[in-house]
Amino acid sequence: MLHAWNPKPVTTRDDQTEAHIIHQLVERAVDGIILRPSSEEFERSYFDEIWQRGIPLILIDREMSMFRTDFVGSDDISIGEEAARYLLELRHERLLFIGSDSRCSTSILRAQGFRNVVSETANAACVQLSSKGALHEMMARADRPTGIFCYADDLVPELEGSLRELSLQVPRDISVIGCGNLAKNENLTSFDQQETEIGRQAAKLYLERVKNRHESYQQQIIRLPASLIVRGTTAPITR
Structure with missing residues (x-):
């Protein structure tokens, strides 16, 4: 039919x-x-x-x-879990999750998965942000995170701009993972969501x-x- x-x-x-x-x-x-x-x-x-x-x-x-x-x-929880595991495999212990500033299930569930893995790992710590001002302040600290997971690829260009202002280079100083596998971010480590x-x-x-x-x-x-x-x-x- x-x-x-x-x-x-x-x-x-x-x-x-x-x-x-x-x-x-x-x-x-x-x-x-x-x-x-x-x-x-x-x-x-x-x-x-x-x-x-x-x-x-x-x-x-x-x-x-x-x-x-x-x-x-x-499977958004699994995405967050895999992002955390990969950063931990690269020996990053201070991790940052950058989420949405609105109530959004993709951000909430990916953050949940990310925190689940970090909480089970000794010597690892995770913080979550959705504010650009707070991000700039955090990345200027000596004990700044070295591994970052952005819940969506769209957040990465702004993040990279903030890092450049602080003379921090990706991936030499900071590792960054996105989600969405957008063509415009062809060098970005990211999740392809089918x-x-x-x-x-x-x-x-x-x-x-x-x-x-x-x-x-x-x-x-x-x-x-x-x-x-x-x-x-x-x-x-x-x-």
Whole structure:
């Protein structure tokens, strides 16, 4: 059987704009919605509209703990754990996690995994930041972290700028890991999250939900493993 569908991609990073777009989609009686939430800071009423009308909703990349809905994305806790293990293997003991300044599941879960591993390791310590001012102050200290995991690749250019201001070089002085494997950061050690496969799995689940929308609902959670791609921003610590 062939399924004809006409996806309407919409992009925004603003919570209020995103909520307004969701309302418009519901009013247009769309068959279903695949959503990458900008954060968890949503008014529940916008999603109540979706449930009340029986519209299938699939979240990708970011989860929303307040809602029981389908999800396709990465195993974020495992990403944080692997990042910490790799930095520890390179003999870094003072580690830093740089997360989001908003409530975001990818940042929260990756931080959780990162801390889990560090807490089990003797002589290792971990701090977490989301403020540029605090970062500059911390990296200026003599006991600064030497291994840094940014929850997303987008944070790395700003981090590298701050390090240059302090005459710190990557990876000679500081090892940096990102997440997302963005093409614009071709020298960055980063996690590849199988974005194409996430999209394929989400589309497949979407079509199943639309086809079987009147059947009893059972939540589906699909977490795909990410791969650490080692490049030029990580190196063993020099004593």
